[in-house]
Amino acid sequence: MSYQTSPQLYTSRRRTNWNRNQNTVAFVSSVKLGTVAHTVLIALMITVLGLIYVTQAARATGYDYEAQKIDSQIAALETQKSDLEVENARLTALENVQQSNVAKAMSEPAATDYVR
Amino acid sequence: MQLSLQKGSRAVVLGSLLLFVMLLFAARLFHLQIIKHDDYVAQAQAEHMKPLVIPAKRGLIYALDGDKPIKLVMNQTVYTLFADPVAVEDKQKILEVIRKVAGGNLRPDLDKLLAKSDTRYQILGTKLTRHQAEIIKKESLKGIGFQAVSQRVYPEGGLAAQTLGFVNTEGKGQYGIEGSLDDRLVGQDGLLKSVTDVSGVPLTIGKDNINQPARDGENIVLSIDRNIQAQTEKVLTAALEKSGAKQGSVMVMDPQTGRVMAMANMPTYKPAEYFRVQDASAFNNAVVAVPYEAGSVIKALTVAVGLDRGAIQADSTYVNTDKIKVGDKEIGNATKGQTGMITMQRALDYSLNTGMVTIAQRLGDGSINQAARNVMYEYFHDRFGLGKRTGIELLGEAQGSVTTPSVPGAAVQYATMSFGQGMNVTMTQVAAAFSAAINGGVYYRPTVIAGTVDVDDVTFNESAPEVVRRDVVQPATSQAVREMVYEARKRFHGDKDRAGYEVGGKTGTSQTLIGGRYVDEQTIGSYLGYGGDDRPRYVIMVQVSGEGMNLEGGKHAMPIFTDISNWMIDYLKLQPKG
Numbered sequence: 001m002s003y004q005t006s007p008q009l010y011t012s013r014r015r016t017n018w019n020r021n022q023n024t025v026a027f028v029s030s031v032k033l034g035t036v037a038h039t040v041l042i043a044l045m046i047t048v049l050g051l052i053y054v055t056q057a058a059r060a061t062g063y064d065y066e067a068q069k070i071d072s073q074i075a076a077l078e079t080q081k082s083d084l085e086v087e088n089a090r091l092t093a094l095e096n097v098q099q100s101n102v103a104k105a106m107s108e109p110a111a112t113d114y115v116r
Numbered sequence: 117m118q119l120s121l122q123k124g125s126r127a128v129v130l131g132s133l134l135l136f137v138m139l140l141f142a143a144r145l146f147h148l149q150i151i152k153h154d155d156y157v158a159q160a161q162a163e164h165m166k167p168l169v170i171p172a173k174r175g176l177i178y179a180l181d182g183d184k185p186i187k188l189v190m191n192q193t194v195y196t197l198f199a200d201p202v203a204v205e206d207k208q209k210i211l212e213v214i215r216k217v218a219g220g221n222l223r224p225d226l227d228k229l230l231a232k233s234d235t236r237y238q239i240l241g242t243k244l245t246r247h248q249a250e251i252i253k254k255e256s257l258k259g260i261g262f263q264a265v266s267q268r269v270y271p272e273g274g275l276a277a278q279t280l281g282f283v284n285t286e287g288k289g290q291y292g293i294e295g296s297l298d299d300r301l302v303g304q305d306g307l308l309k310s311v312t313d314v315s316g317v318p319l320t321i322g323k324d325n326i327n328q329p330a331r332d333g334e335n336i337v338l339s340i341d342r343n344i345q346a347q348t349e350k351v352l353t354a355a356l357e358k359s360g361a362k363q364g365s366v367m368v369m370d371p372q373t374g375r376v377m378a379m380a381n382m383p384t385y386k387p388a389e390y391f392r393v394q395d396a397s398a399f400n401n402a403v404v405a406v407p408y409e410a411g412s413v414i415k416a417l418t419v420a421v422g423l424d425r426g427a428i429q430a431d432s433t434y435v436n437t438d439k440i441k442v443g444d445k446e447i448g449n450a451t452k453g454q455t456g457m458i459t460m461q462r463a464l465d466y467s468l469n470t471g472m473v474t475i476a477q478r479l480g481d482g483s484i485n486q487a488a489r490n491v492m493y494e495y496f497h498d499r500f501g502l503g504k505r506t507g508i509e510l511l512g513e514a515q516g517s518v519t520t521p522s523v524p525g526a527a528v529q530y531a532t533m534s535f536g537q538g539m540n541v542t543m544t545q546v547a548a549a550f551s552a553a554i555n556g557g558v559y560y561r562p563t564v565i566a567g568t569v570d571v572d573d574v575t576f577n578e579s580a581p582e583v584v585r586r587d588v589v590q591p592a593t594s595q596a597v598r599e600m601v602y603e604a605r606k607r608f609h610g611d612k613d614r615a616g617y618e619v620g621g622k623t624g625t626s627q628t629l630i631g632g633r634y635v636d637e638q639t640i641g642s643y644l645g646y647g648g649d650d651r652p653r654y655v656i657m658v659q660v661s662g663e664g665m666n667l668e669g670g671k672h673a674m675p676i677f678t679d680i681s682n683w684m685i686d687y688l689k690l691q692p693k694g
Contacts, residue, residue: 060319061319061321063320068318079193079264082191083245085187086190086269089186089187092271094272094342094343095273
């Protein structure tokens with residue numbers, strides 16, 4: 001025994017009948033854009049996107065210059081700090097301390113006692 | 117109806133020509149963009165990407181001021197002033213400004229240097245300070261530029277010069293700590309690779325940027341105490357002036373840790389002016405690099421061997437005839453007259469060679485046989501570390517030499533070794549060995565490093581002393597050695613010490629070998645001693661020498677020890693006993 005399938009012919013009711021609250025008229029714009037207009041629009045969009053990219057890149061580069069400026073300031077301050085540390089070390093060096101007026105005015109203790 | 121061009125018409129020819137030209141363009145573009153793609157990308161990268169080296173800062177070297185680290189070697193940025201003679205516009209103004217601001221740093225014949233138009237780079241001055249460079253920069257002189265250079269500066273001048281060493285013009289550490297720890301001090305340069313603008317300013321655009329920060333060198337803290345070092349150098353300089361000795365070295369060590377507290381050598385130099393030194397031997401740290409026959413200071417160690425092996429006691433006696441025979445050689449005393457039955461303490465007090473040879477003989481049941489020599493070698497070489505590099509962190513440490521016990525003629529050699537001749541040792545080896553002999557028998561590796569300071573320049577990470585061996589001698593032996601050395605000093609020099617403190621020491625006067633013969637006309641004076649309160653707190657070894665000079669331990673080296681020792685008692689705030 002064999003079965004044969006036949007294509008089921010089904011048609012939606014929506015297709016055949018308009019129901020309530022459904023538009024029965026579709027809006028079609030009367031303005032038609034041609035190929036040239038589409039091309040121009042796409043070109044404009046690409047240009048806008050390009051401008052956005054260039055603006056962002058320029059802004060990032062601007063930050064780079066700011067960062068470079070701050071780096072230079074940090075380097076200059078570090079050099080200054082280093083110079084001051086060297087100066088401080090020189091001023092507190094033993095030889096300088098021994099030659100100072102304070103050291104020269106010191107005297108040897110006559111006697112030393114120890115706390116037991 | 118089908119439209120077609122007529123064959124051979126001008127339109128067909130033109131079309132074909134255009135097609136051919138376009139094909140040519142396409143082929144060329146294919147070659148440039150596809151085949152040569154990588155080459156041109158590389159060229160573009162090379163043009164846009166600039167690798168910039170971020171120089172690492174060389175680590176600083178600190179000394180101790182009590183227990184606080186203070187900077188002994190620092191870095192400072194100085195500037196090299198250069199000109200581009202082609203770009204220079206107002207020569208008179210340039211000369212006027214730079215002479216006024218940096219007259220002492222300028223090269224001679226500036227006029228001629230600025231007139232050289234065949235070069236674009238002429239150095240006009242070196243080592244200008246930041247302040248000088250800023251003043252000149254403000255004048256906006258055309259054709260004038262600066263190059264920043266980092267250089268080592270030494271706030272304490274020539275203090276501990278041989279311990280520090282110096283950094284040469286290529287930035288490489290030479291001698292001392294700078295040479296031995298160059299790898300740790302130098303750090304590692306960083307790398308900044310990025311797209312730059314025409315002025316060379318790095319930009320963040322681009323995807324292949326590299327920012328690898330520099331790793332600065334380690335900041336090393338020396339165990340050298342700047343106050344002890346300064347005092348040691350002062351005392352040594354004054355003593356050499358007084359005695360006329362040409363060379364002298366002093367080492368001050370903490371016997372409880374092996375840390376070197378001071379290490380001084382004369383003549384010396386200033387590391388900042390190392391290029392002015394005429395005689396390169398001034399760079400050598402004789403305390404670690406020059407082995408010599410230390411003489412009678414070694415008797416303290418011979419006594420330690422005898423005590424530790426039970427061969428003698430301080431009150432053991434022997435018959436002194438001022439001479440003793442070993443093999444076919446006769447060995448005599450430098451100090452005569454202490455003949456008869458005398459104690460080992462007396463032999464040490466009067467530094468009698470016969471007493472030390474007797475100890476060596478007693479180690480071998482009456483003769484310096486193989487067994488005695490083995491024992492002496494084991495103690496001198498293996499336990500006390502004589503004739504072996506100690507591993508101190510300084511460049512050029514000498515090994516010295518101690519004869520092995522089995523060589524022909526070793527009996528005589530070992531007899532002389534018992535009183536410090538016939539073997540070459542460094543002061544570092546002797547001071548470390550003596551420290552072990554008096555501190556309870558613990559041998560600490562001699563070190564000049566106390567730790568490191570973090571990059572933040574605040575945290576001091578102190579390193580622990582390294583114990584090499586704990587059983588160099590028994591604690592009882594160590595105590596007995598201390599007492600004998602204390603008595604030896606007390607007998608002749610005790611009145612020079614501060615009352616209430618334990619200060620012991622031993623003199624040494626060693627003959628020198630000239631033309632294969634020991635001579636008395638040129639001797640080296642040494643002194644080895646310790647001081648402290650309830651335990652030894654410092655060991656000081658002194659050596660003075662001079663070509664053609666007869667220098668004695670008791671006369672020329674001992675006063676240096678005494679001056680430093682008495683000062684150390686105050687500096688360490690030691691309290692008197694009793």
